Amino acid sequence: MLKDIAFGQYYPVSSFLHRADPRMKLLSLVAFIVAIFLASNFYGIGLCILGFALALAASRVPVRKVFRSVKGILFLLVFTAIIQLFFYKGETVLFSWWKIVVTKEALFYTLFLILRLVLLVTVASLLTFTTTPVSLTDGLESLLYPLKLIRFPVHELALIMSIALRFIPTLIEETERIMNAQKARGAEFERGSLFSRAKAVIPVLIPLLISAFRRAEELGDAMDARCYAGSKVRTKYKKISFGWRDLVIFLVMAGLIAGVVLVKQLPGMVF
Amino acid sequence: MRIEVKHLSYTYHSSAPFSAYALQDINLTIEEGEFFGIIGHTGSGKSTFVQHLNALIKLPTAEKKFKPKKVRKGQPAPVYPSIRIGTYDLGDKKTDFKELRSKVGIVFQYPEYQLFAETVALDVAFGLRNFSKTPLSQEETEEKVKEAIEAVGLDYHAVKDASPFDLSGGQKRRVAIAGVIVTKPEILILDEPAAGLDPLGKREIMELLHRLHASWCKTVIIVSHDMDEISENCTRAAVFSASRLKFCMPPSELFLHAEELETLGLDIPVTAKIQRELQKLGVEVHSDFTNEDFVRRVLERVGGTSC
Amino acid sequence: MKAVNFENVAFSYREEDEFSLKNVSFSVEEGEFVAVLGHNGSGKSTLARLTNGLLHLTGGKITVFGTDVSDEKNLFEIRKKVGIVFQNPDNQTVASIVEDDIAFGPENIGVAREEIARRVDWALDAVGMTEYKQRMVSSLSGGQKQRVAIAGVLALKPQIMILDESTAMLDPKGRREIMDVVKKLNREEGMTILLITHFMEEALAADRAIVMNRGEIVMRGTPEEIFERHEELETYNLALPRIGVLCEMLKKGGxxxxxxxxxxELAKEIAACASK
Known part of the structure; x- marks a missing residue:
C-alpha cells in the first residue's frame, strides 16, 4: 500500500532529538552522510551504525517505523546487491557455476554497500520523524539565510517545501481513491506489458493532476485570505534556538567524523 | 444476484494497535432487487465493506499466496470469511474477478474527480473497453455508450463530444455514473451519491437512482449519512459502527431504535424526531418514517379537516 | 455600523462573459448573522471572494467597515478584518501540524511571538480543538479540519467571518460541529457572520437571509419569511428542508x-390540532 511510504511523516512524541534545534539536525544529517561516505571499511561503518543507534535511542521513534522507510528502496537494494555480487572483481572465489562467479570480496562489498544505503535512508527518515515540517523548513530557511543576500528566494523555497510535505498524505490518499475508482471500472495496474502498464497510469495521472491544480488554486486563495504577503512583515511562532542538546549533538557528530577518519588507518579490507 | 457475506473481518496492516480492526465478523445478506442503505461514520468500516463487494479488497482465501492453516487434532477448523455474489465465490482464487467487477459497479464519493478522457463518450467507454473480453466494434461501443448516457438523463448528442471538464458539477457526476453503469452491472453501489449537491441536485440524483433501479440495475446499494434519504428511499439499511454491524433492518424498524442510534453518534430522520416529540405531548403516531405514511398517519390520528 | 455594504455590485469572470453577479445590493450590520442561500452556480460564492478582494468587481462598490475594497492599498487591512472559511477541508491548511497552521495567519501580519501563542490557544479553545494542538492535520476528520480552518481564521482576530459553503463537504455530524461553533462565535464573541450555503436548515440560525439566483438577489427576509414562500423558492432551484415538505403535505391534507x-415546533402544532 502507498500509505506505507514513511518518508515525510512526523512522529509526534517528545524526545531529545525532537527538541533539538532543526538547524543542528539538518547539519548533522549532512555530517552523517559525509561520515557514511568517508567510511571505507567495516570499522567506519560500524561507527556510523553506533552513531545511528544513539540517535535512534534519543528519538523515541519505534525501530519498526524507521526501518519501514527502507521498504521504499527495497528494489534499489536488491538490484545493487545483485549487480555488485556478480560483477565486482575479487580474488577469493566462494562459489562458481557456469559463468557466474561470486567472490569473498564481492560478498563483503555488497554487504558494505547495503549497510551504506540502509544507513542513508534511515538517518534521513529519522530527521523527518523527529522534526515537524514547519520547524524543518524554518531551520532550512535560517541556514540558507546568507543566500538572501544574492536575492535567492529562501523564504518562498522553505514555504513550498513545507506545503509539499503537508500535502504528501493528502495526495497519497487521493491516488489510492482514484486507483480504486478506475479499478472498479476495469483498469488493471499489475498486469500486462510495461507499455500497457504505463498506459494504465493515464486514467490515474490526469485526474490527479487536475485535482492538484484545483487544490493549488484553492490553497492560494486561502493563503491570500489569511493575509499572506511574502516574508516582509512576517514573524515566527516557533522559536528555534541552539541549546545544550545541540552542543551534545555537535560533539557526537564531531566524534563520529574523527572516529571514521581515524579507523581508516586500521588494517583490513578497504573499499 | 444475491449478496451473502459471512464472518467478514478485516484488519489493517498498521502498527497502531487501536485501529487494527476495520471490520469484525460481519454477517449480512442483501437480496436481489433491494434498494439497500449502508449507514455509518467515516472510519466505521462501511467503506472497507463496500470495497470487498467488488473485490477491490480481496478475501484472504482469494489471495495468490494463501495457504490454509494446518489444523491440529482436537482444534476447531479456522473460520474464513466468505462472500458470495450470485454464482461468484469471492473467496476462490479461480473466480473471474474482472467479470465480477463488471457485474458489481461501484460509484465512489465525488466520482466526477475520476473523469480523465478527452470526451464524455470516450470516458464512458473506458469501462466498457476494459471489461469486454472480445474487442467491441465501433457501432456496438457507440450504441452502449449512448444508452448509458441517456439512462443518466443526459442528451447524448449534446454532450458526447464535449470535454467532461467543461460540464457543470451535476452533469459531471452523471457522466461518472454513466461510466460505471455502461457495463450493465446487476448491482450498483454508490458511496454518498448526493454529497456536495444542492437540494435540487440531490433530489434529481435520488430520482435517477430510482429510475435506474426500475430499469437498469436490479440491486442498488447507497452509502449515506443522511437518515432522511435512507428513510425515504431504502427497503432495508445496515448500520456500521466501530467496525461492527449494529443493525440491519427496514427503516420502519431501524428508526424505532432512535436512542441507540444517537448514542452511536448517528442522526435520526425528521419524521422520527417529530414522532418522538409528539409522544412527549401525549400524541401517539406510528409510521414507517416515509413522508407519505407519516402524513397519512398524522391525519388519521388527528383528523384532517375536522380541526 | 455597517460591517459589509454592497452597492449595485456587478461582476463577470471575463469581460466577454455573461455577468455572474448583477446589481447586487445588501448590507450586513456589525454583529449580525446573515445567510446567503442559492443553488450551485447562483453566484453566491462569488460574494465571499469579492468581499476581501480575491476577485475584483466589475461595477458598483463594496465597503468593509466603510473602507473601499476596490482600492489595492486597503486590501491587507480588509483581509485582516474579513476572514473566509472555504469549502474543501483539505485545501485550506498550509502546515502539517494543527498549531503551526493556526499560527500562519498571525505570522503573516507580524504578530509578536508571545501574542501568537496566546491567539493559537484562544482560537483552539473557541473551536473546541485544544486537545488536537499537536496533531497532524491529515489525521483529522473533515469536521475537525474545518474547525482548524475556522481557528486559523480566528487567530487573525477578524471582525467578520464568511463561511463559503464550509459545510458542503461534511457529514451531518461535521456540519453540526461547524454550525455550533459559528452560532457560539456570533452569540458570545459578537462576531459578524456571513453564511453562504445551500442547506436551508443552516439558514435557520441566521437573523436574516437573502436568496440568490442567476447572480441576482431575488428574496430577502427572515429565514421564516423566506421558507413561507416555498413555491417561489422552488423556482430558484432551492428545495424546502424535509420539515417544510411535511408542513406542506399536512396542509394539503387539511x-x-x-x-x-x-x-x-411541528410536533406542537400537530398536538394543538389533536387537542381541539
Missing amino acids: MPVRYVLTPE
Missing part, C-alpha cells in the same frame, strides 16, 4: 399547521 422549522 390540517391547518403553521410553517415551522424544527421537529419540536
Whole structure:
C-alpha cells in the first residue's frame, strides 16, 4: 500500500532529538552522510551504525517505523546487491557455476554497500520523524539565510517545501481513491506489458493532476485570505534556538567524523 | 444476484494497535432487487465493506499466496470469511474477478474527480473497453455508450463530444455514473451519491437512482449519512459502527431504535424526531418514517379537516 | 455600523462573459448573522471572494467597515478584518501540524511571538480543538479540519467571518460541529457572520437571509419569511428542508399547521390540532 511510504511523516512524541534545534539536525544529517561516505571499511561503518543507534535511542521513534522507510528502496537494494555480487572483481572465489562467479570480496562489498544505503535512508527518515515540517523548513530557511543576500528566494523555497510535505498524505490518499475508482471500472495496474502498464497510469495521472491544480488554486486563495504577503512583515511562532542538546549533538557528530577518519588507518579490507 | 457475506473481518496492516480492526465478523445478506442503505461514520468500516463487494479488497482465501492453516487434532477448523455474489465465490482464487467487477459497479464519493478522457463518450467507454473480453466494434461501443448516457438523463448528442471538464458539477457526476453503469452491472453501489449537491441536485440524483433501479440495475446499494434519504428511499439499511454491524433492518424498524442510534453518534430522520416529540405531548403516531405514511398517519390520528 | 455594504455590485469572470453577479445590493450590520442561500452556480460564492478582494468587481462598490475594497492599498487591512472559511477541508491548511497552521495567519501580519501563542490557544479553545494542538492535520476528520480552518481564521482576530459553503463537504455530524461553533462565535464573541450555503436548515440560525439566483438577489427576509414562500423558492432551484415538505403535505391534507422549522415546533402544532 502507498500509505506505507514513511518518508515525510512526523512522529509526534517528545524526545531529545525532537527538541533539538532543526538547524543542528539538518547539519548533522549532512555530517552523517559525509561520515557514511568517508567510511571505507567495516570499522567506519560500524561507527556510523553506533552513531545511528544513539540517535535512534534519543528519538523515541519505534525501530519498526524507521526501518519501514527502507521498504521504499527495497528494489534499489536488491538490484545493487545483485549487480555488485556478480560483477565486482575479487580474488577469493566462494562459489562458481557456469559463468557466474561470486567472490569473498564481492560478498563483503555488497554487504558494505547495503549497510551504506540502509544507513542513508534511515538517518534521513529519522530527521523527518523527529522534526515537524514547519520547524524543518524554518531551520532550512535560517541556514540558507546568507543566500538572501544574492536575492535567492529562501523564504518562498522553505514555504513550498513545507506545503509539499503537508500535502504528501493528502495526495497519497487521493491516488489510492482514484486507483480504486478506475479499478472498479476495469483498469488493471499489475498486469500486462510495461507499455500497457504505463498506459494504465493515464486514467490515474490526469485526474490527479487536475485535482492538484484545483487544490493549488484553492490553497492560494486561502493563503491570500489569511493575509499572506511574502516574508516582509512576517514573524515566527516557533522559536528555534541552539541549546545544550545541540552542543551534545555537535560533539557526537564531531566524534563520529574523527572516529571514521581515524579507523581508516586500521588494517583490513578497504573499499 | 444475491449478496451473502459471512464472518467478514478485516484488519489493517498498521502498527497502531487501536485501529487494527476495520471490520469484525460481519454477517449480512442483501437480496436481489433491494434498494439497500449502508449507514455509518467515516472510519466505521462501511467503506472497507463496500470495497470487498467488488473485490477491490480481496478475501484472504482469494489471495495468490494463501495457504490454509494446518489444523491440529482436537482444534476447531479456522473460520474464513466468505462472500458470495450470485454464482461468484469471492473467496476462490479461480473466480473471474474482472467479470465480477463488471457485474458489481461501484460509484465512489465525488466520482466526477475520476473523469480523465478527452470526451464524455470516450470516458464512458473506458469501462466498457476494459471489461469486454472480445474487442467491441465501433457501432456496438457507440450504441452502449449512448444508452448509458441517456439512462443518466443526459442528451447524448449534446454532450458526447464535449470535454467532461467543461460540464457543470451535476452533469459531471452523471457522466461518472454513466461510466460505471455502461457495463450493465446487476448491482450498483454508490458511496454518498448526493454529497456536495444542492437540494435540487440531490433530489434529481435520488430520482435517477430510482429510475435506474426500475430499469437498469436490479440491486442498488447507497452509502449515506443522511437518515432522511435512507428513510425515504431504502427497503432495508445496515448500520456500521466501530467496525461492527449494529443493525440491519427496514427503516420502519431501524428508526424505532432512535436512542441507540444517537448514542452511536448517528442522526435520526425528521419524521422520527417529530414522532418522538409528539409522544412527549401525549400524541401517539406510528409510521414507517416515509413522508407519505407519516402524513397519512398524522391525519388519521388527528383528523384532517375536522380541526 | 455597517460591517459589509454592497452597492449595485456587478461582476463577470471575463469581460466577454455573461455577468455572474448583477446589481447586487445588501448590507450586513456589525454583529449580525446573515445567510446567503442559492443553488450551485447562483453566484453566491462569488460574494465571499469579492468581499476581501480575491476577485475584483466589475461595477458598483463594496465597503468593509466603510473602507473601499476596490482600492489595492486597503486590501491587507480588509483581509485582516474579513476572514473566509472555504469549502474543501483539505485545501485550506498550509502546515502539517494543527498549531503551526493556526499560527500562519498571525505570522503573516507580524504578530509578536508571545501574542501568537496566546491567539493559537484562544482560537483552539473557541473551536473546541485544544486537545488536537499537536496533531497532524491529515489525521483529522473533515469536521475537525474545518474547525482548524475556522481557528486559523480566528487567530487573525477578524471582525467578520464568511463561511463559503464550509459545510458542503461534511457529514451531518461535521456540519453540526461547524454550525455550533459559528452560532457560539456570533452569540458570545459578537462576531459578524456571513453564511453562504445551500442547506436551508443552516439558514435557520441566521437573523436574516437573502436568496440568490442567476447572480441576482431575488428574496430577502427572515429565514421564516423566506421558507413561507416555498413555491417561489422552488423556482430558484432551492428545495424546502424535509420539515417544510411535511408542513406542506399536512396542509394539503387539511390540517391547518403553521410553517415551522424544527421537529419540536411541528410536533406542537400537530398536538394543538389533536387537542381541539
